[in-house]
Amino acid sequence: MKEIHESIFELIGEIEPNPIVRAEKLAQVFGVGKRSVINRTKGYTVLRVDEIEKLMAAFNFSWLDIAKLNGEISIDNSTYEYVRLTKENFFHEIPRYVRIYRDMMEEMLKMDNPWIKIICSDVPMFHMMKFEHLTYFKFYMYYHHKFDKSLTFEKFSERLKLLCLDLSFETIATAYTSIKSVEIWDRKAFEELLLLIQECSDYGKLEHMTSLRVLMEEANLLARYLQKCAKSAQKCDLEKVNFYEYESILRDGFVVFGNGARPFKLSQKEFMLQSFLTSDPMLLVDFDDSFAALIGRSNLLIKTSVRNQRSFRKHFRWLFNMYKKCILHHK
Structure with missing residues (x-):
């Protein structure tokens, strides 16, 4: 099973495939420099809950999207x-x-x-x-x-x-x-x-x-x-x-x-x-x-x-x- 930061940034990569635009947007969301953004994407700096919620708002995804990507749940319309x-x-x-x-x-x-x-x-x-x-x-x-x-x-x-x-x-x-x-x-x-x-x-x-x-x-x-x-x-x-x-x-x-x-x-x-x-x-x-x-x-x-x-x-x-x-x- 993927680590939470791996699932989040994999999902963000699918939503915004342009690496330059993605990096600029991440720096804006976190309010930090390039090195600090890299530390978060690599898992060296643990994401806080409020930071995850800011990412959800900025890139328009949810906890359910993370769970689906991580294989924790199988989604179907009947469930x-x-x-x-x-x-x-x-x-x-x-x-x-x-x-x-x-x-x-x-x-x-x-x-x-x-x-x-x-x-x-x-x-x-x-x-x-x-x-x-x-x-x-x-x-x-x-x-x-x-x-x-x-x-x-x-x-x-x-x-x-x-x-x-x-x-x-x-x-x-x-x-x-x-x-x-x-x-x-x-x-x-x-x-x-x-x-x-x-x-x-x-x-x-x-x-x-x-x-x-x-x-x-x-x-x-x-x-x-x-x-x-x-x-x-x-x-x-x-x-x-x-x-x-x-x-x-x-x-x-x-x-x-x-x-x-x-x-x-x-x-x-x-x-x-x-x-x-x-x-x-x-x-x-x-x-x-x-x-x-x-x-x-x-x-x-x-x-x-x-x-x-x-x-x-x-x-x-x-x-x-x-x-x-x-x-x-x-x-």
Whole structure:
């Protein structure tokens, strides 16, 4: 099996075969000289994760492309569902991306005993899709970080609204409340959303104060909703949700979808919004085992002390109030 740097630079060589252009682009991505670029291509200097993500954005490839080249997985359309989002196709392809998840959730509602297991490195989209503007914001953050830093949130939202995805968001959110789930959270997951809102506010990505207030209002509603779910162990007073607290930081988020005793689908996050769905049996077993391992190192909220339960539930509102002071009171 190839080393990770070998796979990455072999892939980059296929994408950009001109060695002069490729070298110039690599130097620009890394922000280093020729010798340092060579050290990275040869593996003498280990690539950091943020450097790999910059290469993905610059040369337009993904973790899935690396895995395919490395022979770790065999891709076929019956096993993998993947929508490759680029700057050029984003507004054309994002409806298909949403539709894949909507169709799967609707199909799960027809099953006898569906379930979902989530590693929450950030707030899961299933929860966020209850809130229209926060959902737009999540999509915007992906587009902003990966493709276009000049487009404002309002201009992006105007284009996204033309696609009429609101009904699909609502369908996904509603279906999720009717399917039992187990979720492993850490105390940084909700804060990531607030940090992104603060970043947009600080760097002028919001044209109007009204937009900021709407986002903060929905973030407050989301905090209250999550607090209620954690307290009642139910989603909207419907299906059961078990919250587990992981006391470190969960950096890699994924979702395992199952029916009865078997997992049947895995959603693996690549970067912020971008992810792929697979029913590959080996990956399903491995990720289900990984989830079980993390469960073993986490605390089931309802079985912890009353003090810890209160602390976890109130943490969402505490974070919101702290960021509200930082974001709104400085305007």
